Amino acid sequence: xxxxxxxxNHNQNxxxxxxxxxxxxxxxHESTLGMDLKFLRxxxxxxxxxxxxxxxxxxxxxxxxxxxxxxxxx
Numbered sequence: 001x002x003x004x005x006x007x008x009n010h011n012q013n014x015x016x017x018x019x020x021x022x023x024x025x026x027x028x029h030e031s032t033l034g035m036d037l038k039f040l041r042x043x044x045x046x047x048x049x050x051x052x053x054x055x056x057x058x059x060x061x062x063x064x065x066x067x068x069x070x071x072x073x074x
Contacts, residue, residue: 032040051059
């Protein structure tokens with residue numbers, strides 16, 4: 001009795017391309033469902049304590065002014 005065939009790739013490529021091989025859709029904001037809760041909690045705090053660019057510039061100007069004031073006071 002002949003040995004039976006173990007594996008073949010016949011027709012698999014045609015089947016795969018009938019509806020086209022599509023890239024996964026990229027979303028602007030990926031869902032956080034199923035993500036690590038500890039990570040999400042930390043991410044929330046990180047977002048909360050980061051300044052927006054305008055506020056960062058304001059704070060930098062204040063610091064610069066303080067440095068200049070200290071230099072002139074010496």
